[in-house]
Amino acid sequence: MLDYSALAATLGEELLQKIRSTRVLMVGTGGIGCELLKNLVAAGFANIECIDFDAIDVSNLNRQFLFRKAHVGRPKSEVARESALRFNPDANIVAHCGSIFDAQFGTAYFSSFGLVFNALDNLPARRHVNRLCLSTNTPLIESGTAGYLGQVTVIRKDATECFECQPKPTPKTYPVCTIRTTPSAPIHCIVWAKYMFAKVFGAVDDDDVDDDGSGSDEGGEGGDEEKVAMLQAMAQTRKSGAQLRAMDAPQLFDYLFSEQIASLLAMDVLWKTRTPPQIISWAEATGAGDKEACEAGPSAAGGLRSQKVWSVAEAAQAFAASHAALVAQYAAAGERPLLSFDKDAADCMRFVTALANLRARCFSIAPSSEFDAKAMAGNIIPAIATTNAIAAGLMVVEAVKLLREAADECRTSFIMQYPTRGRKARYLNAGPVAPPNPQCFVCQAQFVTLAINTVATPLSFFVDAVLRGHFALQEPSIEVGSAVVYESGEGAEDMDDQLPKMLDAVRITDSAHVSVTDYLQDCEFTFVIAHDPGLAPGADESDGRFRILRADHAKRKREDDQAGEAKRAKPNEEPTQS
Structure with missing residues (x-):
């Protein structure tokens, strides 16, 4: 049983009882959510519900400390509840394994809570929770972290700006022509490699991809003559997923890095102002073209394997080894042998990294380590446990202000990677919560x-x-x-x-x-x-x-x-x- 004497002395008996009796909802039990749930039960909150649809993955264990290796595969919300109850067995914690978009979590459900905490990492869900809190006039404590950066704020209907009062950046997209014919950055090679993975082992085929070059990318593409040349180059060597799956590793390698590159080189108009790509054949990459010698993969000697940048020969070895493993998985998948890209699956990630690095070598682009490739392939912003912990602590501070009816003291807090300049250098900065944006179509x-x-x-x-x-x-x-x-x-x-x-x-x-x-x-x-x-x-x-x-x-x-x-x-x- 938790000893509440210290909390009562700090907060006062009346406020502590209000904290214990207030029903709160926590959406998300990941990086911030684990820290937040621990903080809530330690601060005396005794009526908590949490929602998360995700299951625990081994990649979560380095920062989501309520989870252990034995929990991998189980619902995050359920395990978070079990772990938090060890801090305070008196707490009443209800865990829901489901999507916040489910009809059961509508306005009637939200209106039953005194406070809502957002510990989410995706825009659609955060927008949805924002709107439900506005419609039910329920205070929302919003949070977010990205590496060493973080932010916590309070959202109250008609009193503060809501989550959608300020525009949010849209995900980056890349023109198909750039990806397939004229890549110029490592991310272009990563996107192409993920596409090829889906083409060979998944459900993607050329008919599913828009070849008009639409999308947004800095710099854009050239004129109509270049665009026609790009489309011709893509069409000349196009093969179906079934044709690619019928190839062994050396054949697929030569198709991707010899035949396709040769087709691009034949389009002179593409290389008037660009450095032309270089052909890499299987025989050149492996020395003697020995397939069996490659299937063990590159050596891990010389430091952490995931942070090593492979040579062409090592990339070819990784390609052959991961291709063999994925072919076996595809064959064992049964009637619907479709594989999905998973950044945490070793064979998937090594296949994509190898393809991307070989593609980069062809186009004179700096290759990436497997660690960096994983960050780009999974659109990953490295999660820092201490940033999550700071954000979760600030959320509880703002919650206490609301419960003691001191909303005018609420602040928007910013967690900084580097200290601010001036006499008072700070890693944590706070200011008044902004008023509603009169142009916001959601709250105004x-x-x-x-x-x-x-x-x-x-x-x-x-x-x-x-x-x-x-x-x-x-x-x-x-x-x-x-x-x-x-x-x-x-x-x-x-x-x-x-x-x-x-x-x-x-x-x-x-x-x-x-x-x-x-x-x-x-x-x-x-x-x-x-x-x-x-x-x-x-x-x-x-x-x-x-x-x-x-x-x-x-x-x-x-x-x-x-x-x-x-x-x-x-x-x-x-x-x-x-």
Whole structure:
């Protein structure tokens, strides 16, 4: 049993009882979550529920200290509960192994808690929790870490900015043509290697990949002549996944690093301003071309193997060894022998690292160690246990402020990698929580003016790219006037025949007021449509297939409308005589 005397002396008996009686929800039991759950039970919180859908992996053990090797494969939330109860057996901890997007964790569920803690590492889930807390007026303590950097803040409806008041960076994407024909950075080689893994052992085929070169990348591609040459080069040596699986290691090696490179070299226009790639054959890479000598893989001598940059010969050895292992796994997989890339699976990671390094050697790009390749392949930002611990401690500090009704003392805290300059150098900086952004469509603006080509844009794009993509809605329903245009969710499949229709065919036209509701998130706002024929339906979102022109709060919208009506109703005044 936990001795509460020290807590009572520090916090006061009244506040301690409030802490013990308040029901709190913790979303995420990973790096921050493990530290947070330990802190909560140690601080006297006695009614805790936690949600996490993930299972424990061996790669979690270096920083998620509530887990041990024997727990690998078990649900994180359940093991975290068991471990935390050892700190305070009196605590009532309920663990849920499930997704925060499940219908059971809706507004009714969230409204039963006095505080919510976010310990998540992905944007969609954090947005979802943010909206549920706003809709139920439940204070949210939001956190995030990235390496040595971290942030903790408090979100309260109408009092502070919400998680979506400030734009979040979008994931980096790379044009297909750059990846396949003119790579210039290690990440390009990693992305190509992951694609080849999926092509050989997974469900990806060329028909599943967009070859138009769309996507975002600094520097972009050349003109139309280059683009045509790239597409020709890709088409000339294209082989199906089945054809690639039929090859042994030397044949696949020569196809990827000899035949394909030779095809690219034949396209002179690609190399007018670039260094042409170099062919690497299996015989050259392995010396005598001895396949059996390669299947043991590269030597681990000379330091940590994962941090060693392989030579061409060592990369070829790793390629052959991992290829043999993956072929065996594929053959043993049964009727659906599809393998998925897993950064924590040794054979997968070595295969991708070998392919990426050999590709890099062909294009005179610096090769990467297996450690660095894993970070890029898994989009990994190294997790630092101490950063997570600091963030979790700050979350409990902010929670105590809220429970003692001192919300005005809440702070947004920033954990820094390097100390700030000046007389008071600090690794931890705190400032007032920012007020709501009046342009935020989630917590403030309820009217959004949207420019879109209503004649040439299908409803499917509006639903998938605008509502689900840009606005992160889960189950949007659309009404124009009193007519229901579209509904999503269980039992609404009969509305799917609306999706191919153009917007103007479903009454979404210029100046239309389109009401959108997501009952799962209890989120509702109105689009004011501005038809713009200049927005090309063939362009991607970043090129301006739609644009957000304005976001207005309901009160300000009414005031503007009333002012406009008054101005229109006022008779024209006679000009005064000078």
